[in-house]
Amino acid sequence: xxxxxxxxxxxxxxxxxxxxxxxxxxxxxxxxxxxxxxxxxxxxxxxxxxxxxxxxxxxxxxxxxxxxxxxxxxxxxxxxxxxxxxxxxxxxxxxxxxxxxxxxxxxxxxxxxxxxxxxxxxxxxxxxxxxxxxxxxxxxxxxxxxxxxxxxxxxxxxxxxxxxxxxxxxxxxxxxxxxxxxxxxxxxxxxxxxxxxxxxxxxxxxxxxxxxxxxxxxxxxxxxxxxxxxxxxxxxxxxxxxxxxxxxxxxxxxxxxxxxxxxxxxxxxxxxxxxxxxxxxxxxxxxxxxxxxxxxxxxxxxxxxxxxx
Ligand SMILES: NC(=O)CC[C@H](N)C(=O)O
Numbered sequence: 346x347x348x349x350x351x352x353x354x355x356x357x358x359x360x361x362x363x364x365x366x367x368x369x370x371x372x373x374x375x376x377x378x379x380x381x382x383x384x385x386x387x388x389x390x391x392x393x394x395x396x397x398x399x400x401x402x403x404x405x406x407x408x409x410x411x412x413x414x415x416x417x418x419x420x421x422x423x424x425x426x427x428x429x430x431x432x433x434x435x436x437x438x439x440x441x442x443x444x445x446x447x448x449x450x451x452x453x454x455x456x457x458x459x460x461x462x463x464x465x466x467x468x469x470x471x472x473x474x475x476x477x478x479x480x481x482x483x484x485x486x487x488x489x490x491x492x493x494x495x496x497x498x499x500x501x502x503x504x505x506x507x508x509x510x511x512x513x514x515x516x517x518x519x520x521x522x523x524x525x526x527x528x529x530x531x532x533x534x535x536x537x538x539x540x541x542x543x544x545x546x547x548x549x550x551x552x553x554x555x556x557x558x559x560x561x562x563x564x565x566x567x568x569x570x571x572x573x574x575x576x577x578x579x580x581x582x583x584x585x586x587x588x589x590x591x592x593x594x595x596x597x598x599x600x601x602x603x604x605x606x607x608x609x610x611x612x613x614x615x616x617x618x619x620x621x622x623x624x625x626x627x628x629x630x631x632x633x634x635x636x637x638x639x640x641x642x643x644x645x646x647x648x649x650x651x652x653x654x
Contacts, residue, residue, distance in 0.1 A: 347616060347619040347649050347650070347651065349389050349391070349397070349619075349620070349645070349649060350397070351397040351398070351399065353645065353648070353649075354387050354388075354389060354397060354398065354399035355399040357641055357644045357645055357648075358385060358387050358399045358400050358637075358641060360644065361637055361640035361641045361644060362383070362385050362626070362637055364628075364636045364637050364640045365382045365383055365385070365626055365628040365636065365637050366382075366628075367628070367630070367636050368382065368626075368628030368629045368630055368635070368636035368637075369382075369628060369629060370382050370610070370627045370628055370629065371608040371609070371610075371627070371629055371633070373510070374503065374506055374507045374510060374608070375506045375509075375510060376500075376502050376503040376505075376506035376507070377407075377503065377506075377608065377609055377627075380406075380609065380610065380627035381627070382626075382627055382628040384401055384404060384625070384626065384627060385400045385401065385624075385625060385626040385637050386398070386399070386400035386401045386402045386404055386547070386548045386624070386625045386626075387399050387400055387402075387548055387622070387623065387624040387625070387641060388402055388547075388548035388549040388551070388552040388622070388623050389552055389620055389621070389622050390549070390552035390553045390555065390556040390565060390620050390621045390622075391556070391565070391619065391620035392556055392559060392560045392565045392618065392619065392620050393565065393566070393568075394565075394620070396549050396552060396553065398548060398549055398552075400548075400625075401625075402547060402548050402549055403547055403549075404547055404548075404625065405500075405545045405546065405547050406545070406546070406547070406609045406610065406611055406625055406627070407499075407500050407503045407542060407543045407544065407545055407607070407609050408542070408544045408545075408546055408551065408607050408609070408611060409542045409543075409607030409608045409609045409611070410442060410460070410465070410542070410590075410605065410606060410607040410608060411551070411605045411606070411607045411611060411613055412484065412541040412542050412544055412607075413459060413460050413464075413465040413468070413605070414460075414558075414580050414583070414584065414588075414605050415484050415487055415488055415491075415541070415544075415554075416459075416465060416468050416469050416472065416484055416541055417429070417459045417465075417468050417579075417580055417583070418487060418572060418576050418577075418580055419472055419483050419484055419487050420468045420469075420471045420472055421573075421576045421579060421580075422487075422572075422573065422576060423471070423472065423473050423483075424471055426575075426579070428471070429459075429468065429471065432455070432467050432468070432470075432471065432526060433455060433456050433457075433458065433459050433464040433467050433468055434451065434455050434456065434457050434458060434464075435458060435583075435586075436457050436458055436586075437457070437458060437586045437587045437593060438457045438458065438461060438587070438591070439591050439594075440461070440591060441590065441591055441632070441633070442460070442461050442462050442590045442591075442633065443461075443462050443513050443514075443517075444461065444463075445463070445513070445516060445517060445520065448463055448517070448520055448521070453524065453525070454520070454521065454524035454525075454526050455526065456521070456526065458583060458586070458587045459583060460583055460584075460587035460588060460590075460605070461587070461590075462513075462514055462517055463517045463521065465538070466514065466517055466518055466521065466527065466534060466538055467521060467526050467527055469534060469537055469538050469541065470527040470528065470529065470534050472484065472537070476533070477533045477536040477537045477540070480537045481499065481537050481540045481541060484541045484544070485497065485498065485499070485544065487572075488544060488546075488554065490571055491553070491554040491557045491571065491572065492546070492550040492551070492553050492554050493553060493564075493566075494550055494553075497544065497545065497546060497550065498544070498545065499540045499541070499543040499544045499545060500543045500544075500545045501543075503542075503543040504539045504540045504542070504543035505539075507539040507542060507543065508535055508536065508539040511535055511538075511539060514535060514538065515531065515535065518531040518534060518535065519531065542607075546611075548611075548623040548624065548625050549623075550623075551611065551613050551621075551623035552613070552620075552621045552622055552623040553565065553621060554613065554621065555613040555614060555615045555620075555621025555622060555623060556615070556620045556621030557571060557572055557577070557621070558572075558577050558580060558581055558584075558603070558615040558621065559615035559616055559617055559618070559619060559620055559621050560618070561574045561577050561578070562574040562576065562577035565620065565621070580603075581603040581615055582603070584603035584604055584605050584615070585597060585603045585604075585653075588603065588604050588605040588606065589604060589605075589606050589612075589632075589634055590606065590632050590633055590634065591632055592630075592632040592634055596634075596639070597654065599639075599643045599646070600614070600639075600642045600643055600646040600651065600652065601646060601651060601652025601653055601654045602614045602615060602616050602617075602642075602646065602651050602652070602653060603615045603653075604642070606633070606634045606635065606638070608629065608633050609625075609627060610625055610626050610627030610628065610629060610635040610637075610638065611623065611624070611625045611635065611638070612624050612625075612634070612635055612638040612639070612642065614642060616651050617653060619651075622642070622645075624637070624638040624641050624642065625638065626638050626641075
């Protein structure tokens with residue numbers, strides 16, 4: 346078991362916070378452009394221990410692409426591996442998350458993986474529900490269960506802001522609808538997708554969810570199986586191969602843990618048999634990953650020898 350002290354978090358966050366100057370806050374979703382680049386926070390939730398944290402640990406951010414992991418978990422639980430992977434493949438792309446380029450590669454069309462937008466939209470399209478609210482509720486219920494926090498919900502303003510400007514995601518949907526990858530109403534799908542991306546969490550809540558994945562689907566406090574272990578394993582594998590967008594290879598070498606990032610500036614990571622970590626800093630590098638988050642995880646992974654490789 347790797348031991349991490351609160352002082353480690355405080356020291357390393359202090360050490361790397363300056364890197365915020367090297368990044369830029371995402372502004373293609375208008376409501377995200379208001380985020381302050383100097384905001385930062387980190388929390389570590391050890392398996393069988395107390396959460397520790399540093400920075401603005403109560404600050405709520407929208408989880409954005411991290412929600413792709415949770416939507417995938419819901420779809421796998423509801424439909425099983427075979428059905429999910431008949432709609433979306435398991436291969437990394439090395440393209441940006443919003444790219445349309447590889448959609449035409451596979452015939453019949455199939456997005457490469459559930460961590461790029463096309464694949465995530467196809468996965469969300471599978472989630473059960475009579476309407477978009479019920480579909481969002483399925484994802485929220487999983488997040489609430491894994492975080493042990495019933496209060497978690499989505500940020501209406503950020504969801505609306507993305508919904509009004511999601512032209513590229515609409516384009517991906519129209520392409521996929523033409524090719525039979527998705528069915529039903531595109532506007533309803535975008536409603537669900539933008540709400541799942543706008544789920545509001547703080548680093549403490551997110552670190553607990555990451556700890557469940559680190560503990561192979563078992564609750565980090567009670568050890569009860571709250572997510573099937575094969576679902577946790579599939580999600581973590583995608584986190585390694587595609588979780589950090591087209592920077593996943595570099596991240597695997599520099600940090601070496603399953604992790605997923607979101608364009609709001611959050612990253613969650615699962616350290617096997619140890620715990621879950623969540624870090625937030627909205628200034629992003631060119632690939633869309635938090636610069637403070639990356640530097641922080643690189644430092645800590647090096648000192649604590651986290652790498653699974
Ligand atoms: N990389 C991300 O976090 C992207 C999520 C964002 N909601 C989008 O679809 O563009």
